[in-house]
Amino acid sequence: MGKLYVVATPIGNLKDITYRAVEVLSNCDLIAAEDTRHTSILLKHYNIKTKLISYHKYNEEERSKLLINYITEKGMDIALVSNAGTPCISDPGYRIVKDARERGIEVVPIPGPSAVMTALSVSGIPINHFLFLGFLPKKESEREKVIRDIKVKGIETVVLYESPKRIISLAELIAKELPNATVCFFCELTKVFERSYVGDIKVVLENLKNDTKTNVGEYTVIVYNKEETPQEDRLETSIEALLINFIVKENITLKKAIERVSRDFNLPKNQVYKKALELKRIVSRF
Numbered sequence: 001m002g003k004l005y006v007v008a009t010p011i012g013n014l015k016d017i018t019y020r021a022v023e024v025l026s027n028c029d030l031i032a033a034e035d036t037r038h039t040s041i042l043l044k045h046y047n048i049k050t051k052l053i054s055y056h057k058y059n060e061e062e063r064s065k066l067l068i069n070y071i072t073e074k075g076m077d078i079a080l081v082s083n084a085g086t087p088c089i090s091d092p093g094y095r096i097v098k099d100a101r102e103r104g105i106e107v108v109p110i111p112g113p114s115a116v117m118t119a120l121s122v123s124g125i126p127i128n129h130f131l132f133l134g135f136l137p138k139k140e141s142e143r144e145k146v147i148r149d150i151k152v153k154g155i156e157t158v159v160l161y162e163s164p165k166r167i168i169s170l171a172e173l174i175a176k177e178l179p180n181a182t183v184c185f186f187c188e189l190t191k192v193f194e195r196s197y198v199g200d201i202k203v204v205l206e207n208l209k210n211d212t213k214t215n216v217g218e219y220t221v222i223v224y225n226k227e228e229t230p231q232e233d234r235l236e237t238s239i240e241a242l243l244i245n246f247i248v249k250e251n252i253t254l255k256k257a258i259e260r261v262s263r264d265f266n267l268p269k270n271q272v273y274k275k276a277l278e279l280k281r282i283v284s285r286f
Contacts, residue, residue, distance in 0.1 A: 002029070002071040004100045005079040006093065008086040008112030012190035014045050018112050022046050029076040032067055034083045034092055055080065057092050064096040071105055079110075086114045090134040090161055115189055116159050119220040123184045124198070126224070130157040136170070143170070147177045150225055158223045164215040171205040174223060182224040188217040239267070239275040254280070 005024050010016040025031060026048050032055035033039035039052060055063045070076040082091035100107050120127045136143045150158055162170050167185070174181055183204050185197040195213065197204045208214045239261060246257040258276050262269040 001105060002074070002076045002078065003106045003108055004067075004071060004096065005077065005108045005110055006087050006097065007079045007081050007110040008114065009039070009042060009081050009084065010190070011084040011113045011115050011118065012188060012194070014042060016113050016190055017042075017046075018110070021110050021112055022048070024110050025050060025079055025081075027077070028079040030067075030070065031079045031081060032063065032096070033081050034087075038083045039081055050079075055092060055096070060092050060095045064099050067096060068099050068103060068105070071100070072103060084113070084115070086112065089114060089116065089132075113190075115161070115186075115220045118189050119184065119186045119222055120159065122186075122196075123222045123224075125157055125182065125184065125222055126226075127157055130159055130222075131155050133158060133160040135161045135163075136166075138166075140169075143173060144177070147173050150223065151178055156224060156226050158225070160221050160223075162219045162221055164217055164219065167214060167219050168205075168208055170221065171201065171208050175201045175205050178223065178225045180225070182226075184222040186220045186222075189220060191217075193217070239272055240279045243272070243276055243279055 005028060007021050007024055008018075009021065025043065025046075028050060031039065031043075031050050031052050033052050034054075034056050036052040036054050042048075043050065043052070053063070053067075055067070067078055071078055080087050080093055080096060082088075082093065085091070087093035088097060097107055116132055120130065133146065136146055149155075164187075171183075171185070174183060178201065181201045182199065183197075183201050185204060185208065187195045187197075193213070193216075195211075195217070197207050197211075242261045242265065243254065243257045246252060246260050247254060250260075252260070254276055258269065258272050261267060262272045
């Protein structure tokens, strides 16, 4: 029985391929490619003569059966590749990997490039936890729900893919639903005309609108939506201490202290007044 190799290929620069990937692609019996014309460019660059067969989302079910048969009945080693990056990450491949495992076929990962990891590594955004959403739905109402859920569920870092046709509308949606977000819009990663738009979503949106090349190339987008705790929430437990500090150090009345705390820390006066009353009740007990 043969093996199924899941091989990561460059996301742009053809030099971003591992020695092991070249070795596997050279020595396997057949390469199942998302687009044979696209993959043939890579194979020609490395003088790889292995035969290609198409494997994409429109023939996945049919091709999976055929390739599984090649592996089990003919003992062929088959390599699965997508157009760019790691197969199955928003690319075809799930079906054949699932079928192979169910048939007891050894599935061998050949790790390498991934647009998700490449973008995260240079984002300057906290990435100890992140959610990968892949491509968003095309329907506007469904896209809005996905972005809105990021805020509702308190998700800090999100990675997604988007086509150049919808990149402006995506940026506008993020600006609307997550106005305080920091974003990274990476386009054509590792390619000659690689571009990045990084910073506050409002600024990035304007940059995208003003760039004549915005509608060229696929995008990997990172959204960081760390909601800052409102100042009044951060200070609520210590308002009493602030009041006492002003009264003691500046020798002012409680009324004046309320005004100072409210003004200096941008807190609602009624909230500070409420804490002052609580403070008076505590003091009156002693």
